[in-house]
Amino acid sequence: MGQSAPPPGSLPPPPPGPGVAPPFAAPPTEGGQKRLWLGLGVGALAVLLCCGGGGAAMVGLAVTNVRALDEQGRAVTDDYYRALVEKKYGEAYDMLCPAERRRETKPDFERRTAAEPEISSFRVQNVDEVNLTVTVDVSYADGDRGTQRVTLAPDTQSGGLEVCGVD
Numbered sequence: 583m584g585q586s587a588p589p590p591g592s593l594p595p596p597p598p599g600p601g602v603a604p605p606f607a608a609p610p611t612e613g614g615q616k617r618l619w620l621g622l623g624v625g626a627l628a629v630l631l632c633c634g635g636g637g638a639a640m641v642g643l644a645v646t647n648v649r650a651l652d653e654q655g656r657a658v659t660d661d662y663y664r665a666l667v668e669k670k671y672g673e674a675y676d677m678l679c680p681a682e683r684r685r686e687t688k689p690d691f692e693r694r695t696a697a698e699p700e701i702s703s704f705r706v707q708n709v710d711e712v713n714l715t716v717t718v719d720v721s722y723a724d725g726d727r728g729t730q731r732v733t734l735a736p737d738t739q740s741g742g743l744e745v746c747g748v749d
Contacts, residue, residue: 654743655709659716659732662745663704671695679735679746699724709734714743 658677665674671692675683678691686694700723707717714734721727735746 651711651714651743652709655711655714655716655734656706658734658743658745659706659718662732663701663706663718663720666695666701667704669696677745679737679744681735682746699726 662674662677665671665677672688674695675688675691701720702723703721705719707719709716714736716732716734718730718732719727720730731749732745733747733749734743736742737744
């Protein structure tokens with residue numbers, strides 16, 4: 583019975599034993615708010631970079647794809663008309679899509695094309711990427727001029743484009 587109550591407002595004595603630390607009155611808050619906001623900022627930046635970077639990559643891919651279609655469409659159309667101007671009708675026939683080659687044999691194509699008005703020069707316009715068509719301004723040997731619309735189709739073998747009709 584020899585223990586008395588501690589005076590009011592004083593802390594109880596620490597528990598006995600070596601290495602025992604007294605309990606904190608409140609957890610330490612040193613830099614807690616700064617670290618929280620810094621962590622949230624870094625997390626938001628990471629999300630923005632991942633999502634924004636992915637979105638930017640998708641836009642870049644779409645723009646690159648459109649440019650590639652335009653470039654391929656112009657190149658195949660230019661090659662086709664160059665072969666016609668140089669009267670290399672067999673080469674022009676080889677640039678046709680399978681559907682066109684099934685519709686007309688190579689000798690028939692060569693005869694028909696040789697009988698048409700001779701093309702002296704041409705100018706390839708922009709490619710319509712939606713409809714896969716190209717407008718070509720054509721000058722004929724007799725002095726006439728005209729506009730032709732070339733329909734393109736993807737080549738399933740090479741992934742490039744092929745001529746699949748001329749209107």
